[in-house]
Amino acid sequence: MIELQHLTKRFATQGGTVVALNDINLTIRDGDVYGIIGMSGAGKSTLVRCINMLERPDEGNVIVNGKQMQDLRAADLRAARREITMIFQQFNLLMQRTCLRNIMFPMELAKAPGDKAEARARELLELVGLPDKADAYPAQLSGGQKQRIAIARALATDPKVLLCDEATSALDPNTTHAILQLIQKINRELGITVVIITHQMSVVEEVCNRVAILDNGTVVEEGEVQAIFSHPTSKAARRLVYPAGAPQAEVLPGHKLVRVAFGGTQTTDKPLVASLAIECGALVSIMAADTRIVNGQTLGSMLLALPDDDKAAAALEYIRNYPGITFEEVNG
Structure with a gap:
């Protein structure tokens, strides 16, 4: 047009x-x-x-x-x-x-x-x-x-x-x-x-x-x-999407810090944090988050602290295969 x-x-x-x-x-x-x-x-x-x-x-x-x-x-x-x-x-x-x-x-x-x-x-x-x-x-x-x-x-x-x-x-x-x-x-x-x-x-x-x-x-x-x-x-886009700055947090001792980006998961999908606890036995802490619902989909990012133990590898693999998200390990 x-x-x-x-x-x-x-x-x-x-x-x-x-x-x-x-x-x-x-x-x-x-x-x-x-x-x-x-x-x-x-x-x-x-x-x-x-x-x-x-x-x-x-x-x-x-x-x-x-x-x-x-x-x-x-x-x-x-x-x-x-x-x-x-x-x-x-x-x-x-x-x-x-x-x-x-x-x-x-x-x-x-x-x-x-x-x-x-x-x-x-x-x-x-x-x-x-x-x-x-x-x-x-x-x-x-x-x-x-x-x-x-x-x-x-x-x-x-x-x-x-x-x-x-x-x-x-x-x-x-x-x-x-x-x-x-x-x-x-x-x-x-x-x-x-x-x-x-x-x-x-x-x-x-x-x-x-x-x-x-x-x-x-x-x-x-x-x-x-x-x-x-x-x-x-x-410019980051200033508009994250007016207070992208979520940041200090690394907890004994934990891995992972930034998860939601690229359009349905709001009806299983909650990620709860699923990690139930299916992987990983007790994850939310350190910071900036997410929103746009047209019925979750967008934004979240900083998660995963216990650095034998369950961490399984939790990261679960996150890697979770639909609609990407992740990266970060250092604060």
Whole structure:
């Protein structure tokens, strides 16, 4: 659906030229919920604005649904943008319009008949769970409700791509979860490709299937979410996956210290530590852990202290054959 080839964007400042994006190459497949994550200043918002040509790249190509975006004439670009809609952190609703008329607005710009625009707007109010807010004004809504109306407005032109630029950053955790569930529903039921720009790893782990990590305008890591979470290789990825640092511990006398990385074991699998005790007779201590559940799978790592006795070899062999994990012996 989206292909970025050697994308570079520079900005001239008083202090000189800033390279906001440097040779970005990404492929976002049709139907993906794709996360682009990085710390502030990494280039995330510039990247998403290049996708719909709100920012024109200095070098490289942006291809959306087979169209070379930078080569389109003004009229064709406007038509293409109707297939690439966007929601923002601050909602950007028209305060003097009701919710219904906010949703109708892009259809009015596209010269849709009024009765069809209103019927479609009411359908979208149902989709986002706010059919009773048609005549309410944005000032009467909560933050989560405003974002639902903004999502409904973004869907009014039947887009193929939905860009979400820090769309949940202003919301509390419960509301964020509800909005992400709605985005997942839209992706699943309408088949819309979703690109989520965020600095929150929790957003990526909840809804995205693939992720790219940006650092100083460069993609430093890209791939399936569970692969990145289970084994981050770049410094930027490790900072995001382990914000407090990777689990560390002192070696206990008479013990081997083993770091176990969970790369997507099912939450219904047998507990590793309990299994080591029952099947190997190895009484294992958990020295440190940073694991999480992503799409029903356990990801992360754990430091285990195994008694350095005759059961240690059997325990290591059991760990070696346990599905979905890798391990290494460490020295603290």
